[in-house]
Amino acid sequence: MTTIVKSYRIKPSKPIVEIKKETLEGLDKNNYFYTTIFFGFDSNYFSPAPNSIGYEQIVEKLKNDLSILQNDFPMISGNIENNYEKNFAQIIYDGSGVVIIEARNNSININDLTILKDNNDFTSAKTISDLFTPDLKFLKNEFHVQHFPFIVQITKLKCNSIILTLMNSHMLMDGGSYELLQSAWKAISKGLDYRKPDDKKIDYAGIKQPSVMPKGWMEVPKKLFFNDDSTSTDEPSQYIPSCRFHFSKNKVNQLKIELNNLIKEDGETKYVTSDEIVCSLLWKVITKHRKLDENQNTTFIRPTNVRNILKPMLSDISFGNLAIMDGISLTFKEINSFDILQIIKKIQLQKELYKRDIILQNLKYFTELPFDKSLAMDFVGLAKTDLLLNSWSKFTSLASFDIGFGNNVFVSLPPLMNGAVLLLPSCFKQEEGIVAHTYLPHSVLQELKNDSDLLKYLC
Numbered sequence: 001m002t003t004i005v006k007s008y009r010i011k012p013s014k015p016i017v018e019i020k021k022e023t024l025e026g027l028d029k030n031n032y033f034y035t036t037i038f039f040g041f042d043s044n045y046f047s048p049a050p051n052s053i054g055y056e057q058i059v060e061k062l063k064n065d066l067s068i069l070q071n072d073f074p075m076i077s078g079n080i081e082n083n084y085e086k087n088f089a090q091i092i093y094d095g096s097g098v099v100i101i102e103a104r105n106n107s108i109n110i111n112d113l114t115i116l117k118d119n120n121d122f123t124s125a126k127t128i129s130d131l132f133t134p135d136l137k138f139l140k141n142e143f144h145v146q147h148f149p150f151i152v153q154i155t156k157l158k159c160n161s162i163i164l165t166l167m168n169s170h171m172l173m174d175g176g177s178y179e180l181l182q183s184a185w186k187a188i189s190k191g192l193d194y195r196k197p198d199d200k201k202i203d204y205a206g207i208k209q210p211s212v213m214p215k216g217w218m219e220v221p222k223k224l225f226f227n228d229d230s231t232s233t234d235e236p237s238q239y240i241p242s243c244r245f246h247f248s249k250n251k252v253n254q255l256k257i258e259l260n261n262l263i264k265e266d267g268e269t270k271y272v273t274s275d276e277i278v279c280s281l282l283w284k285v286i287t288k289h290r291k292l293d294e295n296q297n298t299t300f301i302r303p304t305n306v307r308n309i310l311k312p313m314l315s316d317i318s319f320g321n322l323a324i325m326d327g328i329s330l331t332f333k334e335i336n337s338f339d340i341l342q343i344i345k346k347i348q349l350q351k352e353l354y355k356r357d358i359i360l361q362n363l364k365y366f367t368e369l370p371f372d373k374s375l376a377m378d379f380v381g382l383a384k385t386d387l388l389l390n391s392w393s394k395f396t397s398l399a400s401f402d403i404g405f406g407n408n409v410f411v412s413l414p415p416l417m418n419g420a421v422l423l424l425p426s427c428f429k430q431e432e433g434i435v436a437h438t439y440l441p442h443s444v445l446q447e448l449k450n451d452s453d454l455l456k457y458l459c
Contacts, residue, residue, distance in 0.1 A: 002105040002131050002155055007142060009097030010063050012070035012077050016095035024080075024089040024171060025204050026366040027321045030374050031170040032082075032147070032225035034136075035178065037398070038128050038412040042110055043160040045406030053405050055156045059102060061404045062154060065188045066098050072196050073181060075172050075319060076150035084226050087371035091149070091172065099143065101134055101153040110161035115244075115410050119428070119435075120449055122241040122442060129414035131155075132163045147171065162405075170321060175392055176307060177319045182397035189404040200315045204367045209357050211365040213375070215327030216301035216388060222374040240415035242439040245282075245448070246459045249432040252277055255457065259341050272344050275423070278434055279389050280343040282421055285454050286387055286440065287335050289447040294333035299386040300347065301327040306359045324362045326354045382419030391423040393434045399425035413437055433459060 046053040070077040078093045113128060114121040134153045140146070149172055153165040168178060180197060187194035213219075252274050260271045283300045292298065304326040307316050314322070328350040335343065366375065382388055392398060401408045408427055416422070422437040438445065448454055 001107060002103050004135075004138075005102040005104055007099065007101045007139065009143070010066050010070075010100050011097035012074070012095050013067040014071045016074075016093065019095075020093040022091050022093070024091060026202065026363055027324075028171050029087075029089040030366050030369060031321055032374070033170045034148075034167050035170055035173070036129075036133060036165065036167045036414050038132055038414075039164040039166070039401050039408040040110055040113065040115070040410040040412070041162040041164065041406060042409045043162070045409075055160065055162070058162060058405055059100075059154060061189070062152065063100065065185060065403065066100070066152065068188050069181075069185050070095075070098060073184065073319075076168070076181070078149060079145060080147040080149060080169060080171060082146055082226070084222065085371070089171070099134075099139060099148055099151045101139075101151070103132075103153055103155040105131065105155055105163075106158050108157055109159035110157055110163075110409070111159070113410075115412055116428075119244040119246060120445075122243055122445055123239070125242045125412060125415050125437070125439075126239050128163075128412045132165050133414060134165060134167055164401075164408075172319055172321075174321045175303075175390075175395065176305065176316070176322070179392075179395040179397055180317055180319075182395075182401060186397060186401065186403055189402075195317060197317045197319060198315050200313075200318045201320060202310070202314055202363065204363070207360045207364045207367075209361045209364060211368050212358070212361040213365050214362040215299070215325040216378050216381070216386070217325065217375040218378045218380075219369075219373050220376045222372050224376075225374060238415055240418060240439050241442045241445055242415065242437060243445055243449070245436045245438060245454065246426060246428065246431070247278055247434045247436065247457055248459045249274075249434075251457045252433070255340075259344070262341060270345075270348055272341070272348075274434070275391055275393060276344045276347060277340065278393075278423060278436065279391070280340050280347060281454065281457065282389065282436060282438070283387055284335055284338070284340065284343060285448060285451050286421075286438075286444065287332060289444045289451070290385070292332040292385060294331065294336075296332050296385060297329045298332060298335060299327050299329040299381070301325050301382075301386060301388045303390050304351070304354060304359075309356050309359060324359055326351065377417065379417055379419075382417060384419075387419055387421065388417075389421045389423070393423040393425050396425060399427040415439065431459060 074093045077095050077097055078091050079096050080091050082089045115124045132155050134151050149169050151167040155163040184194040255277055287298045306322050307314055328346055398411050416439050420439045424435050426433045426435045
């Protein structure tokens with residue numbers, strides 16, 4: 001059992017001279033979810049003499065580095081306020097500080113966590129989440145806060161290994177800005193320079209296109225997100241089976257060479273990427289084992305990196321949310337008969353059509369939502385037919401998050417939702433490749449474990 005020793009706030013090392021407030025708009029204002037990631041650090045990396053580091057030293061270093069980090073990332077140090085009736089949200093740059101939780105679990109060693117021994121243990125994501133997720137309901141009562149920008153929990157295990165839990169508000173960060181924050185943290189921990197973020201924002205008032213709901217979303221009553229019980233972590237997390245499929249870099253690269261040679265023979269110039277290969281392969285094999293009717297549609301949905309498309313409206317290093325969806329639909333019959341290259345070409349074509357105007361239409365949809373409505377993922381479609389695939393495979397901070405006491409030996413996510421796949425860079429035994437965290441019903445995962453088309457590209 002994990003026991004909370006104490007929780008407190010670490011303030012920025014430079015005092016706040018003037019409290020500033022910034023109104024949140026569009027997607028930022030309407031995104032009430034948290035992103036939670038768990039990092040495992042084995043004591044074998046930092047405990048052996050003569051350079052052993054104890055838990056207290058690790059905590060002190062985290063506190064010191066986080067206090068410096070807040071100087072250039074003041075959004076993680078402030079408070080977020082929501083007014084449901086007025087449909088209003090803002091971040092207050094008041095220097096309240098990042099919430100830190102010190103915790104202990106004297107019952108387990110890091111090697112007891114099956115994520116290190118068995119990538120196909122369908123319950124490991126739930127086990128890790130239940131043990132190491134901060135209790136939001138408790139923290140809200142303790143600090144009298146509606147919504148936290150950033151929470152850090154550091155849990156010492158029986159073997160002196162560490163589980164570091166990072167929980168950030170999706171109101172403030174998407175994957176790109178989260179990677180920037182982690183990279184800056186790593187640099188600070190080593191006394192290195194890093195690129196300071198700018199604060200360039202989207203000009204929602206300047207969007208002239210008519211609004212269109214993004215793919216993969218559905219309107220829900222906003223009250224769902226203002227119910228304390230809905231965000232409580234008192235109860236064990238929902239059991240959504242998941243496992244990790246570790247794709248071999250060499251095997252995927254070999255297939256990429258073969259496919260690109262075929263493209264050269266046809267005189268085409270749009271070459272395939274490793275990411276497209278993994279996405280297409282997973283969409284095909286997952287759909288096969290869902291056993292849909294042959295004319296039933298399956299939609300491949302993914303957040304798109306639209307920062308470059310939106311330039312100069314939004315900078316690469318700007319904080320905010322741009323997880324706007326892109327999607328393509330095929331029938332079960334089509335995807336079952338297509339080879340990987342045909343599926344990749346469909347995805348490439350859809351991506352080419354997903355231009356600036358469509359993205360702006362999607363962004364505008366969030367600004368025009370009625371005060372009592374919000375958008376959430378389409379859980380029904382994803383559970384039955386569709387697939388949401390989000391690639392964080394290029395975020396190197398997830399695979400090598402050395403913030404002063406060695407690289408992490410694993411990175412894990414809480415149970416997400418049926419029909420979701422997150423691609424992360426591999427850090428298991430520091431092997432190269434991509435790990436697909438896959439959340440599907442137990443029966444489908446069991447089929448995937450034995451699928452020959454999938455197995456030949458795994459480590």
